[in-house]
Amino acid sequence: MPAGKRHLIVILGPTGVGKTDLSIELATLFNAPIISADSRQFFKEMNVGTAKPTPEQLQKVPHYFVGNKSVSERYSCGMFELDAISTLESVYSKGEVALLVGGSGLYIDALLNGIDDFPTPDSELRENLYEQLNRDGVEGLRAQLKLLDPDYYQKVDLKNTQRIIKALEVCLQTGKTYTSFLTQPKKPRPFSAIKVGLNLPREELYDRINRRVDLMVDAGLVDEAKSLYPHKEYNALHTVGYSELFDYFDGKLTLDEAIELIKRNSRRYAKRQLTWWARDKEISWFTPRQKDEIVNYIKQRINS
Numbered sequence: 002m003p004a005g006k007r008h009l010i011v012i013l014g015p016t017g018v019g020k021t022d023l024s025i026e027l028a029t030l031f032n033a034p035i036i037s038a039d040s041r042q043f044f045k046e047m048n049v050g051t052a053k054p055t056p057e058q059l060q061k062v063p064h065y066f067v068g069n070k071s072v073s074e075r076y077s078c079g080m081f082e083l084d085a086i087s088t089l090e091s092v093y094s095k096g097e098v099a100l101l102v103g104g105s106g107l108y109i110d111a112l113l114n115g116i117d118d119f120p121t122p123d124s125e126l127r128e129n130l131y132e133q134l135n136r137d138g139v140e141g142l143r144a145q146l147k148l149l150d151p152d153y154y155q156k157v158d159l160k161n162t163q164r165i166i167k168a169l170e171v172c173l174q175t176g177k178t179y180t181s182f183l184t185q186p187k188k189p190r191p192f193s194a195i196k197v198g199l200n201l202p203r204e205e206l207y208d209r210i211n212r213r214v215d216l217m218v219d220a221g222l223v224d225e226a227k228s229l230y231p232h233k234e235y236n237a238l239h240t241v242g243y244s245e246l247f248d249y250f251d252g253k254l255t256l257d258e259a260i261e262l263i264k265r266n267s268r269r270y271a272k273r274q275l276t277w278w279a280r281d282k283e284i285s286w287f288t289p290r291q292k293d294e295i296v297n298y299i300k301q302r303i304n305s
Contacts, residue, residue: 007093007192008303012102013038013109013278014199015271017052017210019289023199024102025058030296031098034063036085038103038112041240043070043081046229049222050242052213072229072237082111089192098303099192106156106277107164115188123174130166145169150178156277158270160244163236195302197295198284200275207268214264217242223256241266 010033012024028035037043041051045068053067065088070076085101092099103109134142142165147154149172157164168179201209226246229238233247242263249259278284287295 006097006303008098009089009113009192009194010098010100010299011109011113011194011196012100012199013106013196013284014104015206015274016104016267017213017271018199018201018206019209020102020104020199021052021054021058023289023292023295024100025054025062026292027296027299028062028100031100031299032096033098033100034065034092035100035102036088036092036112037064037066038081038085038101038105038108040076040081040103040105040108041237042067042103043076044068044072044237045070046072046232047225047237047243049217049220049225052217070237072232072235075236078107078111079116081108082116085112086190093192101194104274106274110183113187113190113194115190123170126170126173127166130169134162134166139165142166142169146172149173150180152180153178153183156273158240158273160239160241160266161236162239193302194283195299196281196284197299198278198286199289200286201288206271210267210271211264214242214260214267218260222246226250241270 010027010031012020012027014020024035027033039051041047042053043066044051047053048068054064059067066081066085089099101109101112130142139159139162142162143154143159146157146165146169150168153168157168159165171177171179171182200206222242223246226243227250229243230247230250232238233243238244238247245254245259245262245266248254248262249256254262285298287298
């Protein structure tokens, strides 16, 4: 390995594809810690529904940004960018390789490219948008975003009202799309990124997602969601796997309907994740089964 050159191996891909298992193997092979870029795994109260690494996996490889926040805390891309850069400075003082692993495109982009200079939020506009949300529900906001920024509409988690409102703030305040702020020049970074994307044939991926939801239910997802139900207004819990069960607790769905919705919404989320990364030509794509090819690709990039 060239002396003094810092590398960040980025393992990304849709939900359920197998990022965690592969990343543990790679982290062990390259003696590198893992920075999590899964925005739902930040929260210590959300375990089963976020498919966090197991205690054994966490013990085997040092992890950062797993269970480090409470659902009651606000945590944004901008905060993650600053925290992750600071963490990497410490990591690189001990070694030259680290892994960034996750499926949250916004957070991966924040660390690799930097958060762009968004306008200062207009508090009155934000208040009006939240009033609209409380009065008419999220559907009206989604329709407005689809009209003002169809590209971002295709990428955003449509159950995440905070991100929808943030995007609408920018669109309405500047007259520009939110997407235009996400495509500004990259900020310089003190590392070289090696981007590895994991994907599977669509039917196989969807089957894995469906089976993973069943395993989560068997592992206690319903009880976990029930324990978090009193806090359901927190933004961290406006996410697939929890929102549907909250509707079940409210009597809007049967349990079977809620589980089927979790599967459907997880599949849709996977599709949006892949749409997000389709624009990034720096990603080299593999299946999780191509471990040898992935290792050879990473070694080639490190030694080039």
